[in-house]
Amino acid sequence: MERQNIRKLMRERRAQLSEIEQLEAAKKINVNIFQHFKNAKIRRVGIYLSNDSEIDTSLIIEELWRKNIKVYLPVLHPFCHGYLLFQRYEKNSPMTSNRYGILEPKLNCSQVCLVEDLDVLCTPLVAFDQQGNRLGMGGGYYDRTLAKYYREQRTKPEIIGLAHDCQHIDQLPIESWDVPLKTIVTPKKCYLW
Ligand SMILES: Nc1nc2c(c(=O)[nH]1)N(C=O)[C@@H](CNc1ccc(C(=O)N[C@@H](CCC(=O)O)C(=O)O)cc1)CN2
Numbered sequence: 001m002e003r004q005n006i007r008k009l010m011r012e013r014r015a016q017l018s019e020i021e022q023l024e025a026a027k028k029i030n031v032n033i034f035q036h037f038k039n040a041k042i043r044r045v046g047i048y049l050s051n052d053s054e055i056d057t058s059l060i061i062e063e064l065w066r067k068n069i070k071v072y073l074p075v076l077h078p079f080c081h082g083y084l085l086f087q088r089y090e091k092n093s094p095m096t097s098n099r100y101g102i103l104e105p106k107l108n109c110s111q112v113c114l115v116e117d118l119d120v121l122c123t124p125l126v127a128f129d130q131q132g133n134r135l136g137m138g139g140g141y142y143d144r145t146l147a148k149y150y151r152e153q154r155t156k157p158e159i160i161g162l163a164h165d166c167q168h169i170d171q172l173p174i175e176s177w178d179v180p181l182k183t184i185v186t187p188k189k190c191y192l193w
């Protein structure tokens with residue numbers, strides 16, 4: 001199947017989850033992600049605000065704030081088209097809607113964190129496969145932004161895909177620019193490669 005068809009199918013699949021299923025999934029992934037962090041010293045986490053029936057990250061964000069871990073959200077880069085910046089997100093951060101209708105912090109350069117200074121970066125995804133390959137919304141934003149870190153085989157940040165279990169498929173057709181994930185956390189499981 002073509003990537004575009006898989007994207008459509010998997011977006012439809014997660015869109016069919018009921019409100020109750022979404023809530024249960026959010027509670028379970030929250031437990032699994034903090035179980036995965038266990039005693040690791042984590043100071044800064046990049047994550048995203050859920051959109052398009054993605055697994056709800058709000059419980060995770062609340063818990064990070066409660067633990068005094070700094071939270072960063074993706075902001076579409078104003079000049080480098082197709083790239084993301086990660087900006088601090090606090091309860092009272094001024095927000096704006098981006099071109100996809102997703103809320104992001106209003107750009108403030110003093111609050112931007114370099115990707116290599118994040119301890120963990122949780123990425124959204126539309127589908128993942130048995131090998132940890134990831135398919136996103138099709139903008140190439142994460143692949144572009146993370147290409148350099150992948151090429152240099154950096155260990156920081158730890159990149160963790162967050163997904164519903166129904167986003168798992170056997171095999172994705174991969175492209176040269178795809179950045180495979182070493183960790184994917186779902187409500188049921190923590191996949192490690
Ligand atoms: N919650 C969340 N935030 C995110 C992302 C994401 O996937 N999820 N992104 C991850 O990169 C970036 C934004 N990228 C996006 C790229 C495309 C569309 C989108 O909705 N595109 C088309 C449909 C795509 C298709 O079917 O081919 C649309 O406008 O309907 C949304 C976000 C940054 N923030």
Ligand SMILES: Nc1ncnc2c1ncn2[C@@H]1O[C@H](COP(=O)(O)OP(=O)(O)OP(=O)(O)O)[C@@H](O)[C@H]1O
Binds near residue numbers: 125147177
């Ligand atoms: N490292 C890169 N350098 C240049 N172009 C890239 C890079 N990564 C991806 N792209 C381009 O981005 C477009 C979308 O890629 P792809 O379909 O893999 O996105 P995606 O993984 O679904 O999205 P995302 O990473 O935002 O979640 C492709 O046309 C591809 O050429």
